[in-house]
Amino acid sequence: MSKRTLAIAAALGATTIYGLNHTIAKGAMPHYVQPYGFIMVRVIGAALLFWAISFLGPKERIAKKDYLRILLCAFLGMGLNMLAFFKGLDLSTPINSAVLITITPIIVVLLSAVLIKERIGPRKFTGVTIGLLGAVGLIVFGAEQRVDAPNVPLGNLYIFANSIFYGSYLIVVKTLTDKYHPFTFMKWLFSLGILICLPFGYGEFVQINWPALPFDALWRIVFVVVGTTFLTYLFNVFALSQLRASTLSAFVYVQPLIGMVFAVLSGQDTLGTVKMVAAGLVLLGVYLASRKPRMGRRHS
Template structure:
């Protein structure tokens, strides 16, 4: 449920964040708002939770997780989204589970079952149907090929992040991890993003832009990263990665709700394939047997 809720927020974010860029906020300026805002929230909440000391040997992994999960991942996503379309971005990120599967098998020797592999293929097929045959949203997209390339890098980086951060989730609380990860990410992103951040005309921002910025900070960043860290405590990185297949479904559903797209039979079939793929990958027979034995 945590992974599904996080994915739903991500799916809506493709359209919500796209409307901000570049007229009101540059993509890099939005990233600085996002990471700094989340860092402040996590550090404030940590004042009311149990304090955990980070082992010195874990700092390199924390640094790497921040780089792949909150720096490269975010820089490439928002820049790519500003150049491409919401539906394109929501579908391209579905390559992340494939990357997680491959890296998990080679780097941490995670067992990949035929059920999970089949679910990944079925989910990917549904996602590809959406982008190959679905109607594209009408947004300003000045350089779709370059934007798609950036989003591909984003998906790769996110896959690496899921693998790197999972051992830390077994050792530290979600709040402890997030406050340090976002602090590191803020320090790294600051020199990269400050120029676009300083160019924001705050007094001229309409309410429509303000609530979108709040959604990106509170929903797409603070809540989703917290939910995903919790989910990683319960499921493997490869299982969590496949939930990204829900994003195209959510993105198109939100587009239909907003009146910029239409539902048809093809999209219904694609959505069924996506949900079936996520269900197959999230199945854990071993855990089910253990529960039955208890």
């Protein structure tokens, strides 16, 4: 099996875990753990896991010229990204989260145009516009009265911000994936992530009553730490070593499908008209924005 095939499998594995995570993580918040406290559990757990397996990789040192990039990646991927997503998921619903997260490829297209001067042709521009309309529509009109979703518009806004941070992370981290073994920089990224998230999550982290947590909460926490954090970041780093950031971000298409089906089947969310229309607009926009141009056409 070629490395590219393995990279595609890893990307599909990561996006499947992410799709399930919208509902699984939501089930633990806020009754058993608050969102920022949950993030502290994530970054601490992932840092320990990456340090534990780091001996399996080569002995490498991070070059001094890459220190700033490492710090920026930690802020975007292990700090702002996670904090915004879990706060948004706490305030909003699993399906809203699954839909809004698909805006990431559009963010990557826009950032690629700004940072690496990649041209946005008419089709990509149309896709970006449609996708953003869907996202804005869900943020503005997707509010619903639910006990476990106290502020859906604000939560949707947090999740939208998460897509911006994660899209930025995919672009910035690409240089590191080309230069270092995943174990080398992931252990440092999550170690820095602990320091970055500490001011936000310490208070909620120490409030977690571990002895009193039921099994239903514990398995969800383990899934988030091992699956949604450790495995997905490992899968994505490997996928980035073989695929472009824009290609990897396109795998997010699968997330709303998995997220919606799992949320509805588990009884933790419902699929209304606004969500369906918004999801359709976002997916259409993402498809147009990230589809490769046909041979002979250079304007897209």
